[in-house]
Amino acid sequence: MSSPRGEPHTWSDAELIGAVLDGRAEAYQPLVERYQQRIFAYLYRLLLRDQETARDLTQAVFLKAYQNLRDVDRARPLQPWLYRIAHNEAANLLRTRARHPEASLEPEDWARVGDPTGVTPESHLAERQEQDALHRALGGLRPQLRSALVLHYFEDRSYQEIAEILQVPLGTVGTLIHRGRKALRAVLAPEEADVQPI
């Protein structure tokens, strides 16, 4: 197969994948550069600001993606496929942490993870506390619910994309977000909610 014209950085995803499959492994680097920050940001938010783990997991995602590159449908966007790998990697990690709670961060640690100094302006204290409470509540959800909420609220993904990433029917996405929302509301304002946290 002849290579596309121009610098590899200007090639489309399909062209870069084609080059890698033709044996030009170096064509994978521009692909990583193109999506690394988005995948890292998703994992960082999904893992509730655990920067080190999100970084390690991002690398694992791209290593896995490289090995499974032949599975990519080049007629479709690459991003949901990468998100799907990221979700699966994170879900595996979260399940392992759930089985071995001693390896996971304590809820009160969440506030410190993204803010090592602990310095918070007075005026933002209440808001910050509420956000920390939200993150802690998010951390108590099972991986699929957590992913659905993170993808919807933090990553602005459409229901269609979320369905593709989580590999669930489109209708299930609405259910997952609804359930996640109810669970969070129950945690944040238990006196107002009539449901138990999930």
Next chain:
Amino acid sequence: MERFDEKMRAARPDAPHLPPDFAAQVMGEIERQGLTVRPLWRVRGAVWLGRVAAAAALVTGVVVLNGAAYQLRSSGALELLHFGSRLLGGFLGQIPYDLLLTALLLGGAAAWLIRHARAVRVPVAWALLISYGLTGAGGLALAGSGLNESLQDAVLKEEVSTPGLSWFYGQRAIYHRPDPRFRMGRVIALDGQRARIQTPTGDEEEVLLPPGFQAQVGEDVRLIALPNGGVVRAQMAQRCNPASVQPYFRHHRMMQEMMRGMRPGGMGGGMGPMMRRMGPGGMGGGPMGGVGPMQPGGPMSGPER
């Protein structure tokens, strides 16, 4: 709701930037670990293997559950339930627990494979429902199809000799644990409450029917009866639906043939554990349960039953 959505969006953490050489690090790691792009058969192989394994577990579960259902139905164990809880112990003793447990494990394995090998992306509850639903419905449908009876005949006539099949249909008598209190047979003579009953194996026995029970010659009856002072006294008696009698009689005739085959030197390579437990006296052990010679022309045998 809108306020909650706003709160959620406001809580979105800003992600820090990855180091500029992150992609180069990934490439270095690919090289260091010697990673290569896997061929498609390896990438999709795991999914297909999961699907095939799930299907195999489901099919095996269906076959095993079919065996359990066939054994339960044809052994006449269900007949014991007509007396309510009185013969419940006898019924429980005839359940092929090993087959049911195997079917249960296979159904569970299929559900696990469906879920974890991504054979089909469905929630856990659905995976379990699909797996046990298919195993249950398939097993019961197969048991009701008449295939077991055909295979049983073929194995007993030595027309079929497949390992597994031959074992189950040839040695099925190991599950035969008749309740000594239970009798089922046809009334061939009547004198007041004293009835002469012919069992499926052709034996005849005098039974004293319970007071008030009106039997007729030619009727099939089921009894709770035990020998008492030299007389077999029935404590309870019921008339049978001829349709439900058929499998019971057929099973007992087969059981007789099977146990002939299980004797040393016969089909199946020797005496099974149940045969050894029952001893040479044969099936049942009760007064009406002795294995007598088959009477091909007798009123209790033949294809009309």
